[in-house]
Amino acid sequence: MSSSINGNTANNRIPYSIASASARRTIRLIAGTVVILPLLGLITAIALALTTGVTFTEIGIFVVMYVVTTLGITVGFHRHYAHNSFHTSTPMRIALGILGSMAGQGPLAWWVATHRRHHRFSDEDGDPHSPQLAKGEGLGRIVKGLWYGHIAWMFSEKITNWNMFARDILNDRTAYAMHRFYFPFVFLGLGLPTLAGGVLIGTWQAALGGLLWGGLVRICLVDHVLWCVGSVCHMYGRKPFLKLTRDHSCNNFWVAFFAFGEGLQNNHHAFPNAAVHGFKWWEPDFSALVIRTMKACGLIWNVRLATSDKRRAAIDANKGIVEDCAQLEAVDRNVTNTLEEARMS
Ligand SMILES: [Zn+2]
Numbered sequence: 001m002s003s004s005i006n007g008n009t010a011n012n013r014i015p016y017s018i019a020s021a022s023a024r025r026t027i028r029l030i031a032g033t034v035v036i037l038p039l040l041g042l043i044t045a046i047a048l049a050l051t052t053g054v055t056f057t058e059i060g061i062f063v064v065m066y067v068v069t070t071l072g073i074t075v076g077f078h079r080h081y082a083h084n085s086f087h088t089s090t091p092m093r094i095a096l097g098i099l100g101s102m103a104g105q106g107p108l109a110w111w112v113a114t115h116r117r118h119h120r121f122s123d124e125d126g127d128p129h130s131p132q133l134a135k136g137e138g139l140g141r142i143v144k145g146l147w148y149g150h151i152a153w154m155f156s157e158k159i160t161n162w163n164m165f166a167r168d169i170l171n172d173r174t175a176y177a178m179h180r181f182y183f184p185f186v187f188l189g190l191g192l193p194t195l196a197g198g199v200l201i202g203t204w205q206a207a208l209g210g211l212l213w214g215g216l217v218r219i220c221l222v223d224h225v226l227w228c229v230g231s232v233c234h235m236y237g238r239k240p241f242l243k244l245t246r247d248h249s250c251n252n253f254w255v256a257f258f259a260f261g262e263g264l265q266n267n268h269h270a271f272p273n274a275a276v277h278g279f280k281w282w283e284p285d286f287s288a289l290v291i292r293t294m295k296a297c298g299l300i301w302n303v304r305l306a307t308s309d310k311r312r313a314a315i316d317a318n319k320g321i322v323e324d325c326a327q328l329e330a331v332d333r334n335v336t337n338t339l340e341e342a343r344m345s
């Protein structure tokens with residue numbers, strides 16, 4: 001990747017720079033491939049499943065690959081590398097870095113820088129993927145916002161400044177190695193399920209089935225679920241810590257369920273460095289279960305948590321504030337109307 005595309009501007013106080021024409025072409029090519037190729041794989045897999053069926057081996061490979069690569073992002077890229085929520089050994093950091101890269105969500109320094117910029121500007125100008133910045137009104141604004149927050153933001157010409165947001169990743173030998181070998185790791189994520197299919201069943205059709213289900217279908221579903229964290233979870237769900245976050249981040253049960261806890265965005269924006277995002281027993285956070293298990297096995301340590309005292313204080317401060325996103329929209333509309341009335345009078 002050239003220096004013009006990595007946002008490595010010398011000025012550490014500028015959050016993003018505008019990409020050159022050639023960098024823009026590269027961004028569009030990479031983003032387009034990530035969006036379209038796995039989707040074509042999903043369509044092919046559905047068509048094949050309807051005609052020749054799907055095997056238990058293919059489903060098994062898909063599930064294993066979905067679980068380990070999603071954890072690579074949630075536990076590895078997000079909670080460890082971006083938020084330093086726990087410490088661990090170099091081999092474990094490498095394992096998490098490889099698994100996260102295999103998800104096809106972008107190279108580590110880019111991912112971390114983009115994510116920290118999202119926290120810094122959450123739902124305000126400068127947020128790389130907020131669905132709340134779309135212009136217009138009503139349903140059109142919602143659709144435009146969701147489309148931008150989910151997919152279109154990846155084609156943006158605004159390149160996050162890595163020096164400002166991910167300097168620690170660039171200066172860390174292990175983390176930077178994970179970043180540099182991103183593309184080989186993505187191919188590893190396609191090669192392993194192909195190998196698994198071939199070895200388990202012993203035919204080339206089974207190998208291709210492994211590639212399709214454990215590679216392309218898995219990347220398609222993992223990425224769309226994780227992109228929902230930035231789109232759906234800044235639009236729909238509960239906001240128990242609204243007064244603390246002052247943004248549109250929401251706790252969305254279903255996204256949290258499939259994204260292993262990442263859909264609890266309001267909890268997370270309120271306590272960004274906490275390794276556990278699910279505060280109630282009914283808030284799904286499979287990543288936290290894995291983190292607790294790893295801690296019990298001595299594989300990770302210095303796990304940071306949002307203590308119950310801090311949470312209680314935040315909830316007390318939140319009393320009387322609307323919790324639901326839909327209600328917040330109504331409040332926003334009232335404020336806008338009131339301002340307009342004041343301007344007209
Ligand atoms: Zn968020």
Ligand SMILES: [Zn+2]
Pocket residue numbers: 078082083115119268272
């Ligand atoms: Zn985060």
